[in-house]
Amino acid sequence: MPAASTTLRMLAVSVIASLTVTGCQTLDDAGRTIGRADLVNDLAARLDRALELTYSADYQLPGGQTATIAQAQDPARSAYTWPGGKLTVTPEATTRCETGAGRATCTLEAPPAPNAKPTVTMFTEAKQRGLLTPPVVVGLLTTAALDPDAVIEQSDTTLAGHHATCVDVAQSAGDFTACVTTDGVLGSFTGRVDGRQVELALSRYxxxxxxxxxxLPPDAGVVDRRPASS
Known part of the structure; x- marks a missing residue:
């Protein structure tokens, strides 16, 4: 969604500013800091560009479960599906559905303001069910980049036939590995998030x-909490 581009660019710039003006450092320390900032900036820019794409990405989760991220433009819409639930964001509504048992139930709330992206808190349920969304991954990378004791190494791989850049992060807050494709799509993630072990890998793009x-899921029960039109 359009404002997401500005938000992620500002995030990357703020990370670089925070890392490059902090105190006195040795040449080696400065080199590592700049490297972290550049890496976060590159991955944030990829994820930023991906917000303007139309695509569907399927992910393999542990235990044979799957999840999906889908985006479309004109109008901008997104859908996140995970085991037992779904979040859909359209110009008409933000819709959360529980699909795990029996008849699906969906709650409709007001959509994001025009030209605004969904807040990261919208993705809490998806994260708890094993689906990490791009904004959440950006936040994890940013936190790692700001940690002076974190060790961040870069590597490359191929996921579902697509080249991806990966970062292996070792830090006191928890180690993780994240990969982002050249197009800016989340490729894979392995690590602990909020005390939970999370693993996902792109299986189809x-x-x-x-x-x-x-x-909405067929025959879903619907609760409409959107404000009444004036």
Missing amino acids: REAVDGAVFD
Whole structure:
């Protein structure tokens, strides 16, 4: 969504500013700091560009479970599906669905303001169920970059036929590995988040979206909490 681009760019700039003006450092320390900032900036820029794409990405979760992230433009819409739940953001509503047992139930709330992206708190349920969204991963990378004791190493891999840049992070807050494809799509993640072990890997990527992914589950019970139109 349009404002997301500005937000992520500001995030990357603020990280670089914070890292490059802090105290007196040795040449080696300065080199490591600049390297962290550049890496965060590059990955944030990739994720930033991906917000303007139309795509569907399927992910493999532990235990044979799966999750999906889908985006479309004109109008900007997104859908996040994980075991037992779904979050859909469209110009009409922000919709949270519980699909784990029996009949699905969905709650409709007001959509984000025009030109605004969903807040990171919207993705709490997805994160608890094993689906990390790009904004959450950006936050983890930023925290690691700001940790002077973190060790961050870069590598490359291929996921679902797509090249990806990976970072291995070792830090007191918890080690993790995250990969982002050249197009800016989250490729994989392994590590502990909020005390939970999270693992996911891209299994399929398509530059197209089935419009039905933004619809409510069939026969879902619906609670509409959107403000009444004036």
